[in-house]
Amino acid sequence: MVDDNTLIARIISNGDQHAYATLIKKYQGPIRQFLRRLTTGEQATADDIAQEAFLRIYQKLDTFLGQSSFSTWAHKIAYNCFLKYKQKAYHQYEIDGFDFSILEAEIEDIERDLIIERLMNCLDIAERTCVTLSVSAGMSHQEISTITKFPLGTVKSHINRGKQKLIDKINQKL
Amino acid sequence: MNTNDDSFLNSLLQYHTRLVDQHFVDNIINNIKAKNKFRLKVMAVAMFLACSLAIPLIGSITEEFSLFNAFTSLSPYIITSFLLSMVGFSAWLTNENF
Numbered sequence: 194m195v196d197d198n199t200l201i202a203r204i205i206s207n208g209d210q211h212a213y214a215t216l217i218k219k220y221q222g223p224i225r226q227f228l229r230r231l232t233t234g235e236q237a238t239a240d241d242i243a244q245e246a247f248l249r250i251y252q253k254l255d256t257f258l259g260q261s262s263f264s265t266w267a268h269k270i271a272y273n274c275f276l277k278y279k280q281k282a283y284h285q286y287e288i289d290g291f292d293f294s295i296l297e298a299e300i301e302d303i304e305r306d307l308i309i310e311r312l313m314n315c316l317d318i319a320e321r322t323c324v325t326l327s328v329s330a331g332m333s334h335q336e337i338s339t340i341t342k343f344p345l346g347t348v349k350s351h352i353n354r355g356k357q358k359l360i361d362k363i364n365q366k367l
Numbered sequence: 368m369n370t371n372d373d374s375f376l377n378s379l380l381q382y383h384t385r386l387v388d389q390h391f392v393d394n395i396i397n398n399i400k401a402k403n404k405f406r407l408k409v410m411a412v413a414m415f416l417a418c419s420l421a422i423p424l425i426g427s428i429t430e431e432f433s434l435f436n437a438f439t440s441l442s443p444y445i446i447t448s449f450l451l452s453m454v455g456f457s458a459w460l461t462n463e464n465f
Contacts, residue, residue: 210396210399213396213399214396217391217392218387221387221388221391221392222382222385222386222387223382225386225391226382226384226386243391244394244395248399248402251399302383303383303384305379306383306384309379309380324380328376328380328381329382356373356376359376359380360373363376363379
């Protein structure tokens with residue numbers, strides 16, 4: 194498997210679109226999942242933002258200096274695309290009528306993901322972003338701070354507060 | 368928050384489905400190709416316009432020097448705004464986001 198830096202070098206030097214397709218294949222999963230959590234289950238919207246993010250990544254690839262991992266850099270662009278989108282009004286799902294008890298049951302992964310995406314609606318955007326990047330994407334606090342530009346202490350408190358809110362919400366609903 | 372809650376939440380919040388979609392990849396690559404095509408077309412039109420203006424000037428180059436002199440004798444405000452608009456157009460043309 195060719196590493197990210199080799200692929201990036203190929204794209205920058207001769208616009209190799211096959212190399213970029215390989216890069217998209219590798220990162221489309223985490224980026225799309227991240228955006229689905231941020232848009233609280235608006236999957237079509239999340240995929241539109243992901244497409245926009247991958248176009249911007251392609252356009253800005255020559256500015257990638259390798260100071261952070263490509264994954265962190267790509268998440269940062271996706272997060273900025275989401276913030277840009279958020280400035281427009283968007284539909285928020287009502288979660289009060291949602292049955293969370295099925296989380297304990299054996300359900301399809303795709304259904305479980307959708308419920309979690311909707312559950313994210315009880316968090317504000319900063320908490321949603323920090324919790325998703327920390328718990329779901331497995332990023333360090335430093336990486337989250339790079340993506341969101343929040344100070345380290347703020348990242349930690351957003352994660353703790355967000356997790357507590359989610360636990361309260363689930364306990365209340367179960 | 369007890370440990371059980373925390374580990375339950377952590378397992379719940381993982382990405383459970385693996386999103387791999389060739390259609391998604393193809394869409395982006397096609398989008399990039401379309402943008403590149405459009406950009407090339409605009410550049411070709413700009414080149415054509417520049418050539419169609421420049422080529423007739425070659426035959427009467429000495430006369431055009433006087434035209435150039437006439438241009439330089441214009442108000443500096445007009446010259447500056449003309450140059451700025453040309454630079455702006457070139458910057459837009461070479462901008463990666465365009």
